[in-house]
Amino acid sequence: MTKITFIDAAGQSRTVDAEDGSTVxxxxxxxxxPGIEAECGGACACATCHVxxxxxxxxxxxxxxxxxxxxxxxAFDVRPSSRLSCQIKVGPALDGLIVTTPEKQG
Amino acid sequence: MSEIIKTDVVIVGAGPTGLFAVFELGLLDIKAHLxxxxxxxxxQCAELYPEKPIYDIPGFPMVTGQGLVDxxxxxxxxxxxTFHYNEMVEGLEVLGTPEAPAFRVRTDxxxxxxxxxxxxxxxxxxxxxxxxxxxxxxxxxNSSVFYAVRKMEDFRDRTVLIVGGGDSALDWTLNLxxxxxxxxxxxxxxxxxxxxxxxxxxxxxxxxxQMDLLIGQIAGLKGEDGQLxxxxxxxxxxxxxxxxxxxxxxxGLTMKLGPIADWxxxxxxxxxxxxxxxxxxxAPGIFAIGDINTYPGKLKLILSGFHExxxxxxxxxxxxxxxxxxxxxxxxxxxxxxxxLGVS
Numbered sequence: 313m314t315k316i317t318f319i320d321a322a323g324q325s326r327t328v329d330a331e332d333g334s335t336v337x338x339x340x341x342x343x344x345x346p347g348i349e350a351e352c353g354g355a356c357a358c359a360t361c362h363v364x365x366x367x368x369x370x371x372x373x374x375x376x377x378x379x380x381x382x383x384x385x386x387a388f389d390v391r392p393s394s395r396l397s398c399q400i401k402v403g404p405a406l407d408g409l410i411v412t413t414p415e416k417q418g
Numbered sequence: 419m420s421e422i423i424k425t426d427v428v429i430v431g432a433g434p435t436g437l438f439a440v441f442e443l444g445l446l447d448i449k450a451h452l453x454x455x456x457x458x459x460x461x462q463c464a465e466l467y468p469e470k471p472i473y474d475i476p477g478f479p480m481v482t483g484q485g486l487v488d489x490x491x492x493x494x495x496x497x498x499x500t501f502h503y504n505e506m507v508e509g510l511e512v513l514g515t516p517e518a519p520a521f522r523v524r525t526d527x528x529x530x531x532x533x534x535x536x537x538x539x540x541x542x543x544x545x546x547x548x549x550x551x552x553x554x555x556x557x558x559x560n561s562s563v564f565y566a567v568r569k570m571e572d573f574r575d576r577t578v579l580i581v582g583g584g585d586s587a588l589d590w591t592l593n594l595x596x597x598x599x600x601x602x603x604x605x606x607x608x609x610x611x612x613x614x615x616x617x618x619x620x621x622x623x624x625x626x627x628q629m630d631l632l633i634g635q636i637a638g639l640k641g642e643d644g645q646l647x648x649x650x651x652x653x654x655x656x657x658x659x660x661x662x663x664x665x666x667x668x669x670g671l672t673m674k675l676g677p678i679a680d681w682x683x684x685x686x687x688x689x690x691x692x693x694x695x696x697x698x699x700x701a702p703g704i705f706a707i708g709d710i711n712t713y714p715g716k717l718k719l720i721l722s723g724f725h726e727x728x729x730x731x732x733x734x735x736x737x738x739x740x741x742x743x744x745x746x747x748x749x750x751x752x753x754x755x756x757x758x759l760g761v762s
Binding site for chain 2 (some may be wrong): 360385390418
């Protein structure tokens with residue numbers, strides 16, 4: 313099982329099992345990880361599943377497509393490591409992924 | 419005071435659920451006014467995902483958000499609903515009794531309604547502009563920071579920092595450019611979502627030094643008494659101060675429950691609890707349908723909202739026509755219903 317660690321804005325860390333084929337956003341919701349709202353339900357239409365990917369993982373993930381970049385314009389406090397978690401597909405290559413949730417979503 | 423609009427029902431929110439409520443109420447001869455903060459019908463379907471396909475609307479293997487809204491607008495046309503766009507319901511006052519409810523509803527645009535029932539179909543709440551991530555921004559709002567242009571004159575001879583990369587940011591860059599002292603457009607990346615022709619027009623103005631383009635993000639605000647003097651901007655080369663006296667951030671919209679929280683309704687985690695027979699709230703005559711309500715087993719699906727609208731309409735009928743007995747009829751066979759639909 314792929315493990316993903318979510319760290320919230322206060323620094324608390326939660327490591328959960330992620331199902332391959334699902335998304336990081338779905339994994340967060342399924343495990344009641346706080347700090348991810350996903351208002352639109354994964355349609356890449358709201359920027360409320362914004363996460364910061366840990367430095368060492370930024371290059372390992374497939375690059376954001378232009379739709380995701382466009383939507384990131386609407387996210388709160390965007391940084392170079394910003395991604396929308398609904399657009400990150402879970403697979404064995406992501407085992408050990410660490411993401412931090414922002415102080416707030418939008 | 420403006421003239422009071424008298425109606426059977428006020429529907430708060432013109433998303434798919436609010437629109438379909440017009441249909442179900444209309445079949446029961448109940449007239450509705452709809453109020454929505456957006457400038458168009460459709461709520462989240464039209465604002466968040468107009469082009470995304472939806473696969474779980476019964477009878478439609480696939481329909482886009484906007485396609486569904488267009489179909490609903492066509493479906494409710496025979497009932498002649500009145501739309502009040504760009505307005506948010508601010509106040510709700512109870513006038514009647516629990517047996518014969520009546521309400522006075524006020525919008526932020528100054529409209530006043532008197533109605534026998536209120537159907538809250540407000541989805542995730544009202545869409546409101548997203549604030550940039552700067553702690554002190556509230557002190558400048560409505561004096562030098564604006565999230566929309568209401569009067570262009572407010573920007574004449576001003577140095578305006580416009581922030582964002584979508585159509586709102588680019589359109590206002592081009593529209594305010596002739597009257598502003600100077601326009602500075604700032605975006606977090608040198609890539610714009612806006613329509614290519616406006617991006618090209620902006621690039622030409624930048625090339626001929628008639629305006630400035632800055633790639634960066636807001637780091638802080640400078641000024642006093644609500645009057646902005648400069649914005650600190652984080653750029654690739656470090657933090658720089660950009661002198662300006664007006665800022666227009668366009669970071670899209672977010673949903674907030676808003677004034678509904680002050681209407682005396684029971685709330686549970688920003689949702690309105692209802693019964694599952696009439697979808698009525700704790701306040702008789704006020705109904706909540708669609709994503710805004712909660713009850714055991716609630717699913718936030720458009721189809722649930724449609725079902726809830728049909729059942730709520732039955733009870734609304736009792737309030738609007740207390741003397742009339744409600745006869746259950748099918749649109750397939752009832753000439754009475756078909757007449758209302760304009761098809762018989």
